[in-house]
Amino acid sequence: MNNPGERHMLQITGAAKSYNGQTVFSGLNLAVEREQFTVLVGPSGCGKSTLFDGLTGAIGLDRGRISWNHEILTHLGHHAAYMQQKDLLLPWFSLMENALLPAKTGKQDMVQMEPVAQKLFVRLGLNGYESHYPHEISGGMRQRCALVRTLMFNRDLILLDEPLSALDAITRRSLQSLLLLLQTAFKKTLLMITHDIEEALLLGDEVYLFSSQPMRIKERFVLDQPKPRLFSDPGLLKIKRHMLEQLEGAL
């Protein structure tokens, strides 16, 4: 069991991508452990979303190996769920219809999936809003609905690209605890991009700090403080100061 590959659900080796001769990243390695919360932080425009695009298959990587449970894949298309800053709810569907969409397109058993979605609505405080339309609810509720939909993908790995950055600070805090729920209650493996260092330190088991372009891993922090965490933890505050210095230095 000492083989490190055993623990890693996802392993990215030697990933490279360039646009018009401009290297966004090359030789990038990253490993994500099962049921861990891995957070990526880095200066704006360094290439974090590009890495996710490569993982989801929205773009092709120039080089690199993606290994998923020891299986080599070109992308994670059918193994990961994906959520972004934009909620991407379809305006012509009610919240419940939006949430059930992955089940419908994935040809899952709807009789079985509807109660699952209903439970998630209750859990995320959306009960009573099932038949509302996206334009009728607040940004925080929309993002919670997007979160339900992400869970309805029924995939082990969830990629999150700044999922909460469009929200106000208070809504963000309450949704952060819901993200934590994905890990603790739903046993998901999470890989999240954020600009919010506090968010990274409150949620992450592992936090990667990236450099600006060409993007490489500048530092890796392993956080073993129990969750839910409080930001008054002196260890976390120290890391935060350090990360801020690093990020400012990168600009």
Add this chain to the structure above:
Amino acid sequence: MKLIDFIPAVLVAIILGLWEGATRFMEIPIFILPPPSSIFTTAVVKAPLILPHAATTFSEIILGIFMALGTAVPLAIIMFAKPALEKTLAPFLVASQAIPVFAIAPLLVVWLGYGIASKVFMAWIIIFFPITISLLSGLKSCDPEFRVLFRLMGASFYDTLRWLYWPWALPQFFAGLKVGVTVATIGAVIGEWVGAQQGLGYLMIQSNARLQVDLVFAAILWLTAMGLGLWILVGVVENRIIKWKV
């Protein structure tokens, strides 16, 4: 309602008033330009005469619209699904619009006869293009981020079409359909001018030859009402279907 909402109505009233006044005070003969009042009277009084003609033209337009929908919608979807096919077909589509449709109207009468077939065909080729183009560009305008989402969900093309692309394209489709239904009248009437036994275009030619200009105008009034009615109808259908806000 605000003051600005009344401006179109006021403008129409002014134009009609000037028209009425000009024909009366300048004593323009009724066979050159009849006053609006006599046009309205003719349109109503001669309704029994006009109605069968209007019914013919109306069915030509409706048939043309349904034929256009039945062909333009599948074509737009096929061109969207197979970009290679779009590249192949696009020049023909554009070329078909470069041909002055009215110039081939006499040929259509030769080929399809004096009945309604040649007029339906005229209406069809006129409406076909705006519907195809608007629907195609609507389908193509879909946000790539949504496409990625559907791909990640493992959605088939058919599911993506009915749950993403189609609703996404609906506003543009309806914009094209609105243009289509209003120009459809032109197609039908031109077809009738060239050769017909019935229809508002036929009635106009006949009345014009007999210097019954008020009847010509009455026919135009009926045509306008038909075009406007269809346009409003499409708008009502659109509002019933597209209830969401983006």
